[in-house]
Amino acid sequence: xxxxxxxxxxxxxxxxxxxxxxxxxxxxxxxxxxxxxxxxxxxxxxxxxxxxxxxxxxxxxxxxxxxxxxxxxxxxxxxxxxxxxxxxxxxxxxxxxxxxxxxxxxxxxxxxxxxxxxxxxxxxxxxxxxxxxxxxxxxxxxxxxxxxxxxxxxxxxxxxxxxxxxxxxxxxxxxxxxxxxxxxxxxxxxxxxxxxxxxxxxxxxxxxxxxxxxxxxxxxxxxxxxxxxxxxxxxxxxxxxxxxxxxxxxxxxxxxxxxxxxxxxxxxxxxxxxxxxxxxxxxxxxxxxxxxxxxxxxxxxxxxxxxxxxxxxxxxxxxxxxxxxxxxxxxxxxxxxxx
Amino acid sequence: xxxxxxxxxxxxxxxxxxxxxxxxxxxxxxxxxxxxxxxxxxxxxxxxxxxxxxxxxxxxxxxxxxxxxxxxxxxxxxxxxxxxxxxxxxxxxxxxxxxxxxxxxxxxxxxxxxxxxxxxxxxxxxxxxxxxxxxxxxxxxxxxxxxxxxxxxxxxxxxxxxxxxxxxxxxxxxxxxxxxxxxxxxxxxxxxxxxxxxxxxxxxxxxxxxxxxxxxxxxxxxxxxxxxxxxxxxxxxxxxxxxxxxxxxxxxxxxxxxxxxxxxxxxxxxxxxxxxxxxxxxxxxxxxxxxxxxxxxxxxxxxxxxxxxxxxxxxxxxxxxxxxxxxxxxxxxxxxxxx
DNA sequence: GTGAAAGCGCTAACAT
DNA sequence: ATGTTAGCGCTTTCAC
Numbered sequence: 001x002x003x004x005x006x007x008x009x010x011x012x013x014x015x016x017x018x019x020x021x022x023x024x025x026x027x028x029x030x031x032x033x034x035x036x037x038x039x040x041x042x043x044x045x046x047x048x049x050x051x052x053x054x055x056x057x058x059x060x061x062x063x064x065x066x067x068x069x070x071x072x073x074x075x076x077x078x079x080x081x082x083x084x085x086x087x088x089x090x091x092x093x094x095x096x097x098x099x100x101x102x103x104x105x106x107x108x109x110x111x112x113x114x115x116x117x118x119x120x121x122x123x124x125x126x127x128x129x130x131x132x133x134x135x136x137x138x139x140x141x142x143x144x145x146x147x148x149x150x151x152x153x154x155x156x157x158x159x160x161x162x163x164x165x166x167x168x169x170x171x172x173x174x175x176x177x178x179x180x181x182x183x184x185x186x187x188x189x190x191x192x193x194x195x196x197x198x199x200x201x202x203x204x205x206x207x208x209x210x211x212x213x214x215x216x217x218x219x220x221x222x223x224x225x226x227x228x229x230x231x232x233x234x235x236x237x238x239x240x241x242x243x244x245x246x247x248x249x250x251x252x253x254x255x256x257x258x259x260x261x262x263x264x265x266x267x268x269x270x271x272x273x274x275x276x277x278x279x280x281x282x283x284x285x286x287x288x289x290x291x292x293x294x295x296x297x298x299x300x301x302x303x304x305x306x307x308x309x310x311x312x313x314x315x316x317x318x319x320x321x322x323x324x325x326x327x328x329x330x331x332x333x334x335x336x337x338x339x
Numbered sequence: 340x341x342x343x344x345x346x347x348x349x350x351x352x353x354x355x356x357x358x359x360x361x362x363x364x365x366x367x368x369x370x371x372x373x374x375x376x377x378x379x380x381x382x383x384x385x386x387x388x389x390x391x392x393x394x395x396x397x398x399x400x401x402x403x404x405x406x407x408x409x410x411x412x413x414x415x416x417x418x419x420x421x422x423x424x425x426x427x428x429x430x431x432x433x434x435x436x437x438x439x440x441x442x443x444x445x446x447x448x449x450x451x452x453x454x455x456x457x458x459x460x461x462x463x464x465x466x467x468x469x470x471x472x473x474x475x476x477x478x479x480x481x482x483x484x485x486x487x488x489x490x491x492x493x494x495x496x497x498x499x500x501x502x503x504x505x506x507x508x509x510x511x512x513x514x515x516x517x518x519x520x521x522x523x524x525x526x527x528x529x530x531x532x533x534x535x536x537x538x539x540x541x542x543x544x545x546x547x548x549x550x551x552x553x554x555x556x557x558x559x560x561x562x563x564x565x566x567x568x569x570x571x572x573x574x575x576x577x578x579x580x581x582x583x584x585x586x587x588x589x590x591x592x593x594x595x596x597x598x599x600x601x602x603x604x605x606x607x608x609x610x611x612x613x614x615x616x617x618x619x620x621x622x623x624x625x626x627x628x629x630x631x632x633x634x635x636x637x638x639x640x641x642x643x644x645x646x647x648x649x650x651x652x653x654x655x656x657x658x659x660x661x662x663x664x665x666x667x668x669x670x671x672x673x674x675x676x677x678x
Numbered sequence: 679g680t681g682a683a684a685g686c687g688c689t690a691a692c693a694t
Numbered sequence: 695a696t697g698t699t700a701g702c703g704c705t706t707t708c709a710c
Contacts, residue, residue: 080430107442288569
């Protein structure tokens, strides 16, 4: 620490320093750093590169962002990054963004719409190139975004909000497949643990559950509504086993709920899958490590993240906003009675 | 979409627009927006605020960052954000940052030192105000950071790298407490599942395990070294039960490892805690939802995150870098034989 | 209490 | 192939 006490926080060495050191103009440094838009003689370029190395020059991203009107940063808003599914999604998004040289700003809405909007606004003022939003609401209010004319893509939505790109899976179809599998195991009384999406419209997973039941002429089993969390699933499980027509199988709308459900059943001395079979939704990593392992409808998060990033970088935004629906895959483990 | 095809991405309305609309100078708008450094007449301020509202003005953070030399953004580098512990940590950091009006850039090193350094450099060029680093290595190479003279704080480190602030817990002490608890249950042959930290130096948790054993005059049980993940714990568990002196209790260096261990034991038909008791480290949310619930050494992540952010904002960085060690708390559940 | 203006570091159009 | 230069939107000093 031989430096004077108060040091400007910005990196001391600027493009001008590099230019001087290399004996060229500032523009040439730009050309070299950005590999364009003009090209420079190899020898000159080499001198510049050397200067950059020696001086330890790093371009100032803030200046670049100001000039370009874009920070080459994505803003990711999640309900809750520590939820295993969203954590996985965040990881995939970070990877996809990184591959394109974008940084990722992350914020949690914690299930609050107002927090979501606050973060949205914050991101906009920070000149993020695009916003990736896993909204709390199924039809988020995006007026702020619209006025800023910034690309947005909705993550993990069964359907698009009008005028916006979205990626998601077919919740209904995936759920239906899982429930059909439970029926195939011989179950007639199949309950549902379903998350609350803050909307009047039924969740696709609830619809898929109903579809499967209807197809087989079964009547709906008991429903427990609770948050998409382990805690929610635990509470739902307690209610389900206290009810007077205990189901022999349960479909849970998230792996986290299923983990909570599992705990409730274990505590009640109920055997899985012998007494109650379980299937759930998400295909998060934890589903492989519960006991027993969860039969679950897996979402292809990495592909979805890549598509989201592509939707938002790949040229004309909002011109023809697309809804990309990805196929789910039923992963069969022991909780349903297989194996 | 009636606008021309190519629209500058930046928000159309700038401080100048606001100034014009409010009939004041640009400077006054700044004063109002930042509540300083000069004060303005209430009536004028009201006019400016009104203009801001009507025009939908949002300050351009890139310009601000350029001018100020700071983006009011923290860079957080994690080995792996979808690991439950780090996910929790990220959440706490995001919250703490948000409280101070800072945004959070997040990146994963995926256990790779070179990736860690790449992200570090990237963050620096992006003028982050500070870097919060949960390093892969126990003594990370921070020369880049040093030359940029930017505040850094090491997260989740048992000890500080010389000259840098750090927050962490006393791994050794926490582990010792957990193992003592296992001994108290009557166990004499206590195994260890320990993560690899890419260092010659023994992990504090290994030392704590040894301490507890030594105190009671017990010899070391079998050791299985594996990554700090569920997969790692699973593999370690398989090895442990295949070994010829199977322990009656195991201490795992992370909850994730314990989750994997649990699965391996369940698959082997081994009862927990009757046949093998388990205790682990971290106190992540998942520890409450395994079966049986994990007895674990909890880290106070929220407090640690707040301290990290404080260390990095609270004035003089690097002048007297502090190592803040937080106390752990043994949370007793069923996996150790309690309850 | 308010305004004018310099300049943060960079990009790219326009000179040469 | 390289140099010159005008801003990007903002903060803040200095004048009034």
